[in-house]
Amino acid sequence: MTASGTALYLDGVSVTFDGFKAINELSLVLRPGEMRAIIGPNGAGKTTMMDIITGKTRPDRGQVIFDGEVDLTRLDETDIARLGIGRKFQKPTVFETHSVEDNILLALAGKRGVFATLGARLSGDEARRVDRILRLIRLDGRRKEIAGALSHGQKQWLEIGMLLAQNPKVLLVDEPAAGMTDAETMETADLLKEIAGEHTVVVVEHDMEFVRALGVKVTVLHEGSVLAEGSIDHVSADQRVIDVYLGR
Amino acid sequence: MSSLPKSRPMLLASLDRRSWTFLATLLAAGIIVPVANLAVEPGHAAHLPSYAVALMGKYLTYALLALSVDLIWGYCGILSLGHGAFFALGGYAMGMHLMREIGPRGVYADPVLPDFMVFLNWKELPWFWWGFDMFWFACLMVLLVPGLLAFVFGWFAFRSRVTGVYLSIITQAMTYALMLAFFRNDMGFGGNNGLTDFKDVLGFDLQSDTTRAGLFVFSALALAAGYVVCRVITTSRAGKVLIAVRDAESRTRFLGYRVEHYKLFVFVVSAMMAGLAGALYVPQVGIINPGEFSPANSIEIVIWVAVGGRGTLIGAAVGALTINGLKTVFTSVAPNEWLFALGGIFILVTLFMPRGILGEWDVLKARHAAEKRERIATGLRRMRAAAAEGAHLTSAVEAAE
Numbered sequence: 001m002t003a004s005g006t007a008l009y010l011d012g013v014s015v016t017f018d019g020f021k022a023i024n025e026l027s028l029v030l031r032p033g034e035m036r037a038i039i040g041p042n043g044a045g046k047t048t049m050m051d052i053i054t055g056k057t058r059p060d061r062g063q064v065i066f067d068g069e070v071d072l073t074r075l076d077e078t079d080i081a082r083l084g085i086g087r088k089f090q091k092p093t094v095f096e097t098h099s100v101e102d103n104i105l106l107a108l109a110g111k112r113g114v115f116a117t118l119g120a121r122l123s124g125d126e127a128r129r130v131d132r133i134l135r136l137i138r139l140d141g142r143r144k145e146i147a148g149a150l151s152h153g154q155k156q157w158l159e160i161g162m163l164l165a166q167n168p169k170v171l172l173v174d175e176p177a178a179g180m181t182d183a184e185t186m187e188t189a190d191l192l193k194e195i196a197g198e199h200t201v202v203v204v205e206h207d208m209e210f211v212r213a214l215g216v217k218v219t220v221l222h223e224g225s226v227l228a229e230g231s232i233d234h235v236s237a238d239q240r241v242i243d244v245y246l247g248r
Numbered sequence: 249m250s251s252l253p254k255s256r257p258m259l260l261a262s263l264d265r266r267s268w269t270f271l272a273t274l275l276a277a278g279i280i281v282p283v284a285n286l287a288v289e290p291g292h293a294a295h296l297p298s299y300a301v302a303l304m305g306k307y308l309t310y311a312l313l314a315l316s317v318d319l320i321w322g323y324c325g326i327l328s329l330g331h332g333a334f335f336a337l338g339g340y341a342m343g344m345h346l347m348r349e350i351g352p353r354g355v356y357a358d359p360v361l362p363d364f365m366v367f368l369n370w371k372e373l374p375w376f377w378w379g380f381d382m383f384w385f386a387c388l389m390v391l392l393v394p395g396l397l398a399f400v401f402g403w404f405a406f407r408s409r410v411t412g413v414y415l416s417i418i419t420q421a422m423t424y425a426l427m428l429a430f431f432r433n434d435m436g437f438g439g440n441n442g443l444t445d446f447k448d449v450l451g452f453d454l455q456s457d458t459t460r461a462g463l464f465v466f467s468a469l470a471l472a473a474g475y476v477v478c479r480v481i482t483t484s485r486a487g488k489v490l491i492a493v494r495d496a497e498s499r500t501r502f503l504g505y506r507v508e509h510y511k512l513f514v515f516v517v518s519a520m521m522a523g524l525a526g527a528l529y530v531p532q533v534g535i536i537n538p539g540e541f542s543p544a545n546s547i548e549i550v551i552w553v554a555v556g557g558r559g560t561l562i563g564a565a566v567g568a569l570t571i572n573g574l575k576t577v578f579t580s581v582a583p584n585e586w587l588f589a590l591g592g593i594f595i596l597v598t599l600f601m602p603r604g605i606l607g608e609w610d611v612l613k614a615r616h617a618a619e620k621r622e623r624i625a626t627g628l629r630r631m632r633a634a635a636a637e638g639a640h641l642t643s644a645v646e647a648a649e
């Protein structure tokens with residue numbers, strides 16, 4: 001298997017924190033436009049995997065290739081974000097004192113340099129893109145309010161909106177349904193399905209109902225490596241997966 | 249339709265009503281103070297004594313210094329506990345020019361060497377004093393030296409992601425190290441005594457009332473200019489990025505912003521503003537010595553900003569003027585208790601006015617506006633109810649008829 005033609009290619013990735021193997025010989029391949037759900041018990045290495053892909057953590061060994069050719073292990077967070085990998089954190093992280101619309105505006109793909117933003121003015125095109133995203137994430141009516149005033153679920157949506165504004169090729173979404181009501185959870189699943197296709201999406205989630213609603217291929221992580229892969233029905237029938245989740 | 253603000257020329261768009269009030273106040277002070285000092289006869293009730301002009305001029309340079317700290321602390325979360333260093337460096341650059349301008353009028357009457365060098369038996373001017381006989385060169389150094397130090401310091405600190413309290417500690421260490429270095433005689437900056445005995449600047453006698461009034465006006469202008477620069481930066485999109493860095497640094501990084509570049513930019517601008525403040529401070533107080541590098545000075549600046557209202561710009565200036573005004577009054581009444589009073593003020597403000605003077609004022613105003621809206625809404629509801637009641641009665645009467 002080679003990296004060419006893939007959106008994201010991880011091969012033999014390992015990282016150790018103080019002797020603890022957080023990620024152990026992890027291999028994962030995503031096709032362009034694919035949506036993948038990653039599940040696994042606490043400490044399985046889901047968040048560490050995202051840290052490695054986004055440049056926050058450097059792996060001790062292994063290959064991490066983006067877009068078939070770019071070696072991500074040599075780049076930092078900013079470079080990787082500029083290449084087109086967006087990330088949503090587990091805890092919703094938005095700019096609390098900025099208005100909802102400014103949050104989206106700051107995320108919009110565009111020039112990122114100090115002097116470019118110092119002289120930047122709002123273009124008609126930018127205003128239209130902000131409007132479109134605000135409607136999509138259903139926060140159009142609260143655009144002037146500061147983001148800190150939003151509910152937990154709305155912050156999750158705002159952060160997803162910021163990811164969309166960034167227009168990345170690959171989206172890494174960490175527990176998007178955490179703290180949401182059942183209705184919100186289902187709406188979030190619909191939103192993510194809408195996004196997939198144009199973007200490659202990796203969703204890390206605990207909520208099995210949510211993963212089922214996504215209806216995509218599932219990778220089960222355990223102790224830093226892949227335990228099983230396949231449809232939700234396939235992996236939830238796997239005895240090893242059941243043992244990991246329930247047995248111990 | 250988008251409700252995002254329409255573009256206007258950046259400079260004008262950056263100034264709100266409060267900005268204009270602030271600038272107008274500075275302009276008024278810049279006119280009234282010199283007039284009350286120079287044109288009004290001494291003995292008249294409206295006469296302003298010369299010492300007061302120099303004092304207020306000094307306060308304005310402190311206000312500019314506070315503004316520079318608010319730019320980085322209030323808007324980018326960089327708490328510098330060493331900003332006095334940039335202020336002192338700007339001050340030394342100006343002091344070096346003033347020393348050169350003394351020329352042969354010094355005690356030892358050496359046409360080139362300042363007195364302290366003759367005293368140390370130096371034969372020629374060290375290389376780093378070259379060029380300071382020219383006013384324009386000194387002015388350039390006032391901005392460049394603090395700017396360069398901030399650039400080098402910031403480059404290493406921000407690239408290594410030193411943040412929060414660790415950054416504060418190393419800024420403190422920086423100013424302390426500079427203080428120790430400047431205390432040494434062989435550094436070539438007058439050691440312990442610093443630079444003093446200045447005679448004039450650009451040929452104007454520093455002791456004369458007109459020169460002092462002129463320096464006051466320049467301090468007011470510098471404060472106004474510094475304020476406008478801060479407003480342009482903080483209201484631009486780059487300003488939004490700075491606030492984003494302050495509130496969620498890693499989020500900003502994952503959006504593709506080069507956080508260290510933004511920090512470096514604002515840190516350098518801030519250091520240059522502090523340097524300019526120092527350069528205006530020195531001719532008004534007549535001396536610059538290593539004491540200006542003392543860590544306590546830098547901490548005091550942070551207190552001014554906290555008291556006035558962090559992240560409000562004008563609040564920083566208000567805080568600097570308020571605290572220093574109080575300090576002047578207090579030190580003449582009970583000189584030994586001033587530090588206790590300053591500590592007390594800081595504790596009280598932190599406990600009861602965490603947003604500072606201007607921040608709390610804004611909260612009060614917002615609450616007042618909300619109450620007013622509420623009153624209007626209640627009034628409207630009552631009127632509607634009364635109207636409905638009236639209509640109901642009318643129809644009842646009509647039905648009865």
